[in-house]
Amino acid sequence: MTTRLIDESLFETPEDRGNRGDLGTREFDGGDPPRLVGARCSGCGTVVFPRQDSCPRCSHGTMAPHVLPASGRVWSWTLQAFPPKPPYRPPAGGHRPYHLGYVDLGEVLVEARLAAPREEIRIGLPVRLTTVTAYHDEDGTEVMTFAFRPERDDER
Numbered sequence: 001m002t003t004r005l006i007d008e009s010l011f012e013t014p015e016d017r018g019n020r021g022d023l024g025t026r027e028f029d030g031g032d033p034p035r036l037v038g039a040r041c042s043g044c045g046t047v048v049f050p051r052q053d054s055c056p057r058c059s060h061g062t063m064a065p066h067v068l069p070a071s072g073r074v075w076s077w078t079l080q081a082f083p084p085k086p087p088y089r090p091p092a093g094g095h096r097p098y099h100l101g102y103v104d105l106g107e108v109l110v111e112a113r114l115a116a117p118r119e120e121i122r123i124g125l126p127v128r129l130t131t132v133t134a135y136h137d138e139d140g141t142e143v144m145t146f147a148f149r150p151e152r153d154d155e156r
Contacts, residue, residue, distance in 0.1 A: 003141065036049060037068065049108050073124050074104075132146075
């Protein structure tokens with residue numbers, strides 16, 4: 001099956017790190033977690049995700065790419081029970097509710113899907129970045145997006 005990232009500018013890919021991986025593994029290359037790339041202001045140090053061209057705090061510094069940590073903690077969460085507004089594309093069979101949360105990565109809060117059963121989700125839950133299927137293109141390509149799953153003890 002062919003896979004692609006929903007937006008390559010959100011990620012540091014295995015190719016960026018010098019190793020080749022298969023997106024179908026969901027962890028990119030069988031061990032190294034995917035990494036999100038935000039931006040850091042050269043003036044005040046503010047970190048944002050996704051990347052943007054100007055600093056929301058000082059508007060004076062230059063924004064440079066900044067690789068974010070692969071793990072963090074759930075800061076807050078909810079159930080996305082209704083379909084979001086476009087450009088959301090529902091999966092085959094229509095919208096299915098999913099968990100959504102803010103994940104504290106230390107320098108920035110990232111809004112993301114939570115790939116965990118309801119009974120495991122709690123504020124403060126240690127989580128690790130992964131990828132999940134967002135939808136399938138008309139040609140059958142599996143389009144992947146980022147999410148966070150519970151972090152295993154051996155990953156801490």
